[in-house]
Amino acid sequence: MVDRRPWLTVLSHLVMIVGVMIVAFPLYLAFVASTHTADAIVQSPMPLLPGAHLWENYQAALFGSGKLGSNTNVVHMMWVSFVTAIVITVGKIAISLLSAFAIVYFRFPFKMLCFWAIFLTLMLPVEVRILPTYKVVAELGMLNSYAGLTLPLIASATATFLFRQFFLTVPDELVEAARIDGAGPMRFFKDVLVPLSKTSVAALFVIQFIYGWNQYLWPLLMTTSEDMYPVVIGIKRMLAGGEAAVDWNIVMATAIIAMLPPAAVVMLMQKWFVKGLVDTEK
Amino acid sequence: MEKRVLFRSTWLPWALLLPQLLIISIFFFWPAAQAVLQSFQVEDAFGMSTEWVGLENFANLLDDPTYLNSFMRTALFSVLVAGLGITVSLILAIFADRIVRAAMLYKTLLIVPYAVAPVIAGVLWMFMFSPSLGVVAHYLGELGYDWNHIMNDNQAMALVVLASVWKQISYNFLFFLAGLQSIPKSLIEAASIDGAGPWRRFWNIQLPLLSPTTFFLLVINIVYAFFDTFGIIDAATAGGPGQSTSILVYKVYQDGFKSLDLGSSAAQSVILMIIVVALTVVQFRYVEKKVQY
Numbered sequence: 139m140v141d142r143r144p145w146l147t148v149l150s151h152l153v154m155i156v157g158v159m160i161v162a163f164p165l166y167l168a169f170v171a172s173t174h175t176a177d178a179i180v181q182s183p184m185p186l187l188p189g190a191h192l193w194e195n196y197q198a199a200l201f202g203s204g205k206l207g208s209n210t211n212v213v214h215m216m217w218v219s220f221v222t223a224i225v226i227t228v229g230k231i232a233i234s235l236l237s238a239f240a241i242v243y244f245r246f247p248f249k250m251l252c253f254w255a256i257f258l259t260l261m262l263p264v265e266v267r268i269l270p271t272y273k274v275v276a277e278l279g280m281l282n283s284y285a286g287l288t289l290p291l292i293a294s295a296t297a298t299f300l301f302r303q304f305f306l307t308v309p310d311e312l313v314e315a316a317r318i319d320g321a322g323p324m325r326f327f328k329d330v331l332v333p334l335s336k337t338s339v340a341a342l343f344v345i346q347f348i349y350g351w352n353q354y355l356w357p358l359l360m361t362t363s364e365d366m367y368p369v370v371i372g373i374k375r376m377l378a379g380g381e382a383a384v385d386w387n388i389v390m391a392t393a394i395i396a397m398l399p400p401a402a403v404v405m406l407m408q409k410w411f412v413k414g415l416v417d418t419e420k
Numbered sequence: 421m422e423k424r425v426l427f428r429s430t431w432l433p434w435a436l437l438l439p440q441l442l443i444i445s446i447f448f449f450w451p452a453a454q455a456v457l458q459s460f461q462v463e464d465a466f467g468m469s470t471e472w473v474g475l476e477n478f479a480n481l482l483d484d485p486t487y488l489n490s491f492m493r494t495a496l497f498s499v500l501v502a503g504l505g506i507t508v509s510l511i512l513a514i515f516a517d518r519i520v521r522a523a524m525l526y527k528t529l530l531i532v533p534y535a536v537a538p539v540i541a542g543v544l545w546m547f548m549f550s551p552s553l554g555v556v557a558h559y560l561g562e563l564g565y566d567w568n569h570i571m572n573d574n575q576a577m578a579l580v581v582l583a584s585v586w587k588q589i590s591y592n593f594l595f596f597l598a599g600l601q602s603i604p605k606s607l608i609e610a611a612s613i614d615g616a617g618p619w620r621r622f623w624n625i626q627l628p629l630l631s632p633t634t635f636f637l638l639v640i641n642i643v644y645a646f647f648d649t650f651g652i653i654d655a656a657t658a659g660g661p662g663q664s665t666s667i668l669v670y671k672v673y674q675d676g677f678k679s680l681d682l683g684s685s686a687a688q689s690v691i692l693m694i695i696v697v698a699l700t701v702v703q704f705r706y707v708e709k710k711v712q713y
Contacts, residue, residue, distance in 0.1 A: 150515040154515055161532070164586065167544070236436040236437070236439060237437050240437045241437075242423060244428075244432065246433045262448070262452065266669075266672075268689070271451040274454070293443045294448075306423075352539075370537045374539055374655060377655075397537075400535035400536075405532070
């Protein structure tokens with residue numbers, strides 16, 4: 139900083155500490171709740187320090203305790219969430235790389251029409267056209283399948299625009315050089331363009347993985363059979379019995395388990411994540 | 421902007437575009453067209469017959485006080501979420517920008533809520549404020565404030581606003597921090613030499629230079645409040661008590677899937693689409709403008 143004002147630095151740290159404490163409190167409380175017995179939590183006020191039942195609660199959450207309302211198998215739900223998130227992420231990145239390549243490096247009739255058709259999908263989240271999309275997926279016989287869970291969510295253009303933006307900054311000389319070396323368009327795409335896009339791919343990966351993992355409304359409607367529930371849906375189902383009948387310690391242990399993969403992805407790949415956010419949306 | 425050097429092929433670009441065009445046609449344009457079509461029809465509950473009714477669904481909506489209420493509530497909700505979220509994150513970013521030591525640690529901790537699923541955020545906040553077992557509700561009670569969002573409309577609204585802001589702080593914070601760090605240091609130094617203190621520099625330099633970021637975040641936050649808060653509301657209050665936290669997206673879902681009023685739900689979808697398109701146009705025009713200077 140330009141000026142030295144020790145009191146301002148102290149104040150800054152104070153504000154950050156208070157901010158972090160408020161932001162982290164719900165997460166801390168979830169953790170504390172996940173380490174006590176169900177009885178300890180329903181006593182008001184519940185304890186504010188971790189208890190001694192961490193291990194058994196997490197075991198019960200992961201493998202099913204057989205107790206009321208919480209006997210769904212979280213390991214399996216985690217697997218469904220994982221497959222869904224990965225298919226959405228990889229699918230979106232793959233089709234977007236291809237279509238952005240076509241839009242930037244070729245001239246063809248109706249190019250602008252295609253461009254605008256894709257652009258239009260940028261603005262409407264699946265929540266808006268939820269009922270008709272449900273009908274389409276039902277008619278295609280895709281309810282309770284991975285295809286139904288993922289394909290409608292792949293249908294948006296954010297990634298195409300990020301790649302288009304990036305391709306436009308790639309120097310023309312590279313194409314000329316590739317041409318002189320006798321490389322066709324697909325060779326250029328595979329050997330030059332895709333390797334250059336690594337950073338954007340990494341950034342998009344983080345954002346799309348979290349997007350896919352955290353989906354709620356769509357899988358809620360789409361999945362009726364328990365073995366297709368993503369973990370996020372599983373948690374909501376555990377609360378179905380009304381507040382009193384809920385094993386809050388198991389619910390919170392499950393919530394923590396469900397948060398771990400996306401939180402780990404965000405924290406480990408912070409740099410790409412920030413880059414991806416700032417680039418995609420602007 | 422166009423490339424000078426292009427490849428030539430009549431079929432290849434179509435083959436490359438095919439996967440994307442196929443997916444958006446089946447899962448985007450087809451359902452969107454269906455929604456528009458359905459909004460002009462009335463279908464009986466068993467789907468046996470449909471009747472073309474023109475604008476009747478829309479007229480019914482505009483006559484329906486619960487829909488108009490939901491509209492007002494959505495407006496209030498998004499203004500609160502965007503306003504609070506932007507203010508709090510701006511304050512955090514301003515102070516984070518001054519910090520050299522431990523900055524990474526604070527940043528990492530503040531980013532975590534972004535990774536939390538909206539529905540889990542809703543569960544966490546509902547748990548904290550639950551009148552019977554919530555910690556926060558308990559201590560509020562000891563302070564003499566009676567918290568019961570299951571009975572009280574305003575408290576229910578406050579709860580979903582807080583949970584939504586909590587989830588969005590990370591996002592706003594990252595943008596404000598990036599914006600602050602892109603302001604040239606020389607500008608701040610010059611002002612400082614001219615005798616401007618931190619407060620003065622904030623009002624006269626940093627805040628005006630952040631206005632494009634703020635505007636962008638305003639649009640994004642409103643879109644977020646409109647659509648991405650479904651999970652939060654479903655878990656925290658399920659639209660209640662009564663209809664007091666049932667925002668537009670939640671009502672589309674309730675009317676479509678719970679009451680099976682397809683025509684009305686479709687008409688509501690169409691109105692939502694129009695709102696998003698308008699918001700996007702505003703944002704796009706602004707982005708275009710920004711590219712020019």
